[in-house]
Amino acid sequence: MILEIKVPSPGESITEVEISSWLFKNGDFVKKNQVIAEIDSDKATLEICAEESGMLIIKAKKGDILKVGEILCLIDTSFSKEKRNFIAPSTIKRLNQYKIDKKKIISKNKKYDAIKKIPSMGTKNLINRSFDITKLSKLRRKLSERLVSVKNETAMLTTFNEVDMSNIFFLRKKYKNVFKEKHGVKLGLMSFFVKSCIIALKKYPDINSMIDGENKINFKYYDISIAVSGPKGLMVPVIRNADTLSFRGIENTIKNLSNSIKNSTISIDDLTGGTFTITNGGIFGSMLSTPIINPPQSAILGMHNIVERPIVKLGKLEIRPIMYLALSYDHRIIDGKEAVGFLLSIKESIENPIKNLIGSEENLKNSFELK
Structure with a gap:
């Protein structure tokens, strides 16, 4: 048969x-x-x-x-x-x-040398001038088309700020071991930033929107896309209803989505939708970048590497772990004032997480679900 x-x-x-x-x-x-x-x-x-x-x-x-x-x-x-x-x-x-x-x-398949050697122009005395020619995957070609269309079809601008990561470091150092032991997942930076972004999106709703022809659609829910590098290139899975998730829920969702990408088992549904995107070039060592909007969304937050830098606190010079943040946004529906305010809101949440993300010191263990 x-x-x-x-x-x-x-x-x-x-x-x-x-x-x-x-x-x-x-x-x-x-x-x-x-x-x-x-x-x-x-x-x-x-x-x-x-x-x-x-x-x-x-x-x-x-x-x-x-x-x-x-x-x-x-x-x-x-x-x-x-x-x-x-x-x-x-x-x-x-x-x-x-x-x-x-x-x-x-019969056995014959094997051919995939490397095409083409004579180099004007380099008669040079050796080892071979190179490989490989066809871009459909995924990579589609990604290229989308990125070019964003540059051509949106009025994209980027605004920057910096954030002191000292208090986040303190909380993670204090609770990361017990958090991992209880929940089986690390207490990462991303859950703090997802929660900070949701607070900022509620303050500045146009950043959680998109253009549809002559209309603007403001989303009343918060599906946060997270850029993840996989074997086939960059993918952007979605954390659905992120505003309803705890720190543990966000970290577990990110872990599961990342594993699905690495194992090539990610579904189309996992990659569809999203109202706002976070990308972290810092894991690769990026100091600063201007991230490209993930269409049809209107804004994207770029995180970067954390470096000890000298800053002035209350008139004194101190060394603090600093991360640069970048927000790229579509200026057609988002004004500069909103973009700057959005980053300031994130800065406030990250620099004072107990007050802005957790509520109080008494609520810490409840927030991390350690009781």
Whole structure:
């Protein structure tokens, strides 16, 4: 029996995908539920599993663009490991139908050098001038298109501020071990910033909005997108209803979403929507940047690395851990006054977290759910 494996639908708005990798070769025996290929859509990478055990017959190669519903590969379920060089008549008939040479199925694939060596112009005396040419993945191409469209279609500006991280460091140092022991997740910086952003978004609602033609949509909920670097590039999963989550809830959600991206099991739903984005270039050592808005949102907060810097406190010079913050925003619906006020609100929350994020020292253990 020949089983057709077709391209599944990753989501309502997605009509085609790109084959990013094959994990088996033509003629390999695959087992039911084994991952045999990965496909890229505009938003995520999805795994394709064998629906039955048998011989794999690849119909489309890596890099091909297929529409949803098109045949990706075939599986001959009559084929077993013991019959590796035997092809059933029904299989031969189907191979002929798809114009696939049966000799290629039972023979080993030839390997070719992927590096293209092209003579360098004007560099006769130089050696080792080779380079690789690789096709951008569909995910990367779509990301490029979105970023360029943001630059061309929005009036994007960026405003900056700095924040003293001393009190956050104090709280994390005091509670991180017991928090990790009780909840199985680290008490990270991101939960403090998510909560600070929600407070600021409530004060400045236009930052939690988007333009739709001639209309402005102000969201009454807070779905916070978090930029996460994965094997296939930058992805932006969403923390739904972040305003209803505790510190533990936010950190657990981020951990689960990050693991899904690393394991290529993230779903389209996890990446869809979002009303405001936070990105942390500081984990890679970035001192300062102008983050690009994640469309159709209207603003994005950029966090950066934390460096000990000399600052003046009450007339005295002190060394404090300082982070630079950047807010990029669409000036068509967000005024500079709102953008500056938004960053000041975050600064106030981070520099005085007990008062602004937790409420009181007596409420600390309740906020971290340690009782």
